Amino acid sequence: MSKILFWYLFKDLLRIFFLASGALAGIMSFGGLLRPLTENGLDAAQVGKMLSYLTPAMMAYSLPVAALFATTVTYGRLAADNELTACRAAGMSYQIIGLPAFVLGLGVAALSLILLCFVVPSFSLRVEQVIYSNLGKVIVNKIERNHQIRFGTRSAETVFAESARMLPPDPNRPGDQLVELTGPTIVSYEVANKITGLRVPREFFTAQSATVRIHPTGSGRGENRGGQLWMDLAGGAKFPRNFAGDDEGGVQIATFGPMQLPNPIRENVKFLDIWKLLALAVDPSASERVSLAVDQLVRQDESQTFLLELAANGSRHTLQSIGPHVQTYVLSSSGPPGQIIGQDLVFNSEKVPPKSPQARQIRLVLTEAGHVRLTAVAAEAHVRARPNDPLGQMIVTVELYDLEIAAPGTQPTEAASWGHTFDVAMDPAVRAVRSTRTAESYLSDRSLDAASLNFLRRERAVMFNTVFSELHSRASFALSCLILVLVGCALGMMFRSGNFLSAFAVSFIPAMLCITLVVAGQQTAEHVPESVAKGFLNHNGPLQLGVALIWSGNVIVLALALTLFVKLRRR
Secondary structure (H helix, E strand, O other): OOHHHHHHHHHHHHHHHHHHHHHHHHHHHHHHHHHHHHHHOOOHHHHHHHHHHHHHHHHHHHHHHHHHHHHHHHHHHHHHOOHHHHHHHOOOOHHHHOHHHHHHHHHHHHHHHHHHHHHHHHHHHHHHHHHOOOHHHHHHHHHHHHOEEEOOOOOOEEEEOOEEEEEOOEOOEOOOEEEEEEOOEEEEEEEEEOOOOEEEEEEEEEOOEEEEEEEEOOOOOOOOOOEEEEEEEEEEEEEEOOOOOOOOOOEEEEEEEEEEEOOOOOOOHHHOOHHHHHHHHHOHHHOHHHHHHHHHHHHHHHHHHHHHHHHOOOOEEEEEEOOOOOEEEEEEEOOOOOEEEOOEEEEEOOOOOOOOHHHOOEEEEEEEOOEEEEEEEEEEEEEEEEEEHHHOEEEEEEEEEEEEEEOOOOOOEEEEEEEEEEEEEOOHHHHHHHHHOOHHHHHOOOOOOHHHHHHHHHHHHHHHHHHHHHHHHHHHHHHHHHHHHHHHHHHHHHOOOOOHHHHHHHHHHHHHHHHHHHHHHHHHHHOOOOOOOOOHHHHOHHHHHHHHHHHHHHHHHHHHHHHHHHHHHOO
């Protein structure tokens, strides 16, 4: 092929390719903006940022279709104007005539691979950062749309409310975000089955209104961070899922929290460049998904260690709060020793008639600055502890049921329940849990219960499969640009009637086939069974099937391209 003819075709291909790519990227950018705009209520500044970040990302996904359209139109026009016949009369083969398209396909495939490996992850992450740049506004939009919002991990709290609105910032804490909730109800869940993730309600909190205070922390990606969340409840009360004894009411509370608010931008392989993906392929335990699973197990171990130490102290237990007003809680029991039931250390009285003097064998004395502030005797006591690792504290909740309570100088009064939450210092034994427990230590721990072990294995297997399927899908998507260009070139030459748009419509079917099979392969690879054996990764059926699906589209379309060129040669 002469240079004149090569550049004649190649310039035409480039012109149509860039026009089609720009138009498709613009349309897809507005399409990608629609969902976050309707769900999160973006302002004008956020819309402008999202469009600027979406356009480079969407351009990568428009390349195969744009290249397909350019080759079909260019070679369809070449055939319609009988220029293809002239080239054939000059002794040029169809392969030589299609050389400019092949060069374009190679260039687009290389460009697509670079964009998918480096540019798209970075700009996709920036899009998420724009959406979650204001956590308070996200909460307001979620409540206004769905009347609920969920925080944390699978054992998270879910907040239901009638309405929500942003409040002006507190001058004393300008960095905090404030949201007012009307008629809030907070449901605290616990995981009943770690394999299936089944959650059951454990406690209910309700109030007339609540002020949500979000304090961002210093960790997170870019401008988006996690934080801590408090809710100041007006007329708040807490109700356990199962009432103890003669309980008929809830425990009056004023504050819910602090609750660790994780970074709303979850780790997604779509946000990771090729080097990070390769690192995770070697060590999936370094991923955020596996780290969160380990953190969940570590927090459970920290709580269990604290409660076991408390139970080992015998019948008398002393807890000292930290803060500006130091208080000492002395909990003693003359009944059976405390037992850990679920997440609570439970003290019960011996089974005696309810009205007898021995019915209440648990005693609590609260002192402050050497003075007794409160005394109570109860039939049952629950102690719960949640770690606050960033501050090195344990958030302890003491609840008494069926009690008689009195303050100094007042007459004792009967109450169905009473509760209080305070912070205590985390002792060295509890601190040591986080420094010694890793994913590998849990996986090799024979004392770990089967449900927790399977949960960790499955999270690791899902991450492993997700990373490998993403690597294969990016490579397959880039290669499809070259193969689709060959199909478009062949169909454009075959449609001599001048109706080359029909050729593009026909060739668009293989493009959709490639994309569909890539997505289906990724979903298949990530569909790890609920029960994962120890050697699952050595016989990884979902990943093998997923990778086969990811590449099957290219195999089918390549076979179609070769078939079309064989037919052209026979003409």
